[in-house]
Amino acid sequence: MIPFGHMIEYAIGVDLGGTNLRAAAIDRSGKMLDKISGTTNFSEGREAVLGDIVAAIRKLREKHGPEGLAGMGVGVPGFIRMKEGFLTNSPNLPYLENFPVRDEISRQLGTRVILENDANAAALGEKWIGAGRDVDDLVLLTLGTGIGGGIISGGRVLRGFVGMAGELGHITVVPDGNPCGCGNRGCLEKHASATAVTAMADMLHLGVSLTSKQVYDLAMQPGEKGEKARRIWRIVGESLGVGLAALVNTFNFPLYLLSGGMLPAWELFAPHMTRVMEERSFTYRATKSETRVAQATLGNEAGLYGAAYLPWVER
Numbered sequence: 001m002i003p004f005g006h007m008i009e010y011a012i013g014v015d016l017g018g019t020n021l022r023a024a025a026i027d028r029s030g031k032m033l034d035k036i037s038g039t040t041n042f043s044e045g046r047e048a049v050l051g052d053i054v055a056a057i058r059k060l061r062e063k064h065g066p067e068g069l070a071g072m073g074v075g076v077p078g079f080i081r082m083k084e085g086f087l088t089n090s091p092n093l094p095y096l097e098n099f100p101v102r103d104e105i106s107r108q109l110g111t112r113v114i115l116e117n118d119a120n121a122a123a124l125g126e127k128w129i130g131a132g133r134d135v136d137d138l139v140l141l142t143l144g145t146g147i148g149g150g151i152i153s154g155g156r157v158l159r160g161f162v163g164m165a166g167e168l169g170h171i172t173v174v175p176d177g178n179p180c181g182c183g184n185r186g187c188l189e190k191h192a193s194a195t196a197v198t199a200m201a202d203m204l205h206l207g208v209s210l211t212s213k214q215v216y217d218l219a220m221q222p223g224e225k226g227e228k229a230r231r232i233w234r235i236v237g238e239s240l241g242v243g244l245a246a247l248v249n250t251f252n253f254p255l256y257l258l259s260g261g262m263l264p265a266w267e268l269f270a271p272h273m274t275r276v277m278e279e280r281s282f283t284y285r286a287t288k289s290e291t292r293v294a295q296a297t298l299g300n301e302a303g304l305y306g307a308a309y310l311p312w313v314e315r
């Protein structure tokens with residue numbers, strides 16, 4: 001029982017990843033009260049996944065009480081049509097495409113939910129209680145198997161008119177670069193994601209299916225292999241630099257955050273990234289002491305925090 005007069009206001013955030021589902025109850029101050037995480041049986045399809053989302057939310061709502069619940073947000077990977085609550089494209093969850101995901105979850109729970117792109121949610125989480133807590137404007141790049149992007153402007157997610165803004169992994173950084181699943185060539189994520197690192201290591205005969213960590217370890221060694229591995233991190237840094245220079249020119253924001261499993265290699269790619277930003281962006285050179293490029297601090301929890309924060313910023 002919650003003592004009378006001590007009702008805690010909280011929200012529920014859900015982060016639907018490519019392989020797992022996590023949900024958390026988080027209070028207004030950003031304290032995580034409870035977290036559920038588990039692998040969903042994604043192969044079972046739409047009803048099973050939606051059923052798991054609803055079950056996780058119900059469990060948290062019952063435990064913490066419906067009285068203090070401010071709302072709920074659900075972060076999903078893919079391109080979203082905000083108004084309709086649809087995913088129009090989601091390589092990881094194709095069976096959720098063009099289905100009224102938001103309204104179906106709402107119907108089953110009997111209350112409103114907010115659907116958001118997972119990287120947008122992560123950017124919002126970093127703004128709320130992570131590395132971006134002191135600013136109202138930031139960009140987040142999540143460096144994983146792909147590259148996700150989220151833009152926070154004036155403390156809110158910048159969505160564009162449909163909800164597809166912030167697809168920063170698909171901005172062109174090499175005009176005739178590697179082909180991408182999106183139809184473009186030379187997308188940032190084809191040259192600076194963990195998948196790109198693995199592919200480059202393969203191409204340079206360093207090994208097959210190497211992880212970012214293994215390519216980092218190789219780069220720390222002397223000799224030809226080390227040289228090749230360092231070249232990979234240079235390409236990663238330069239590609240990020242080209243992308244970030246364009247973002248700095250576009251937004252003139254004070255903060256650009258990077259997150260994901262490649263951050264341990266920061267010392268190897270960041271100097272190249274900064275150099276290219278300086279070369280390519282007048283705005284960056286003119287604001288160098290005030291413009292920060294930094295590591296995000298919430299790790300893979302950022303999306304959970306951001307999803308939970310949505311009801312408070314969107315009301």
Ligand SMILES: [Zn+2]
Binds near residue numbers: 182183187
């Ligand atoms: Zn692309």
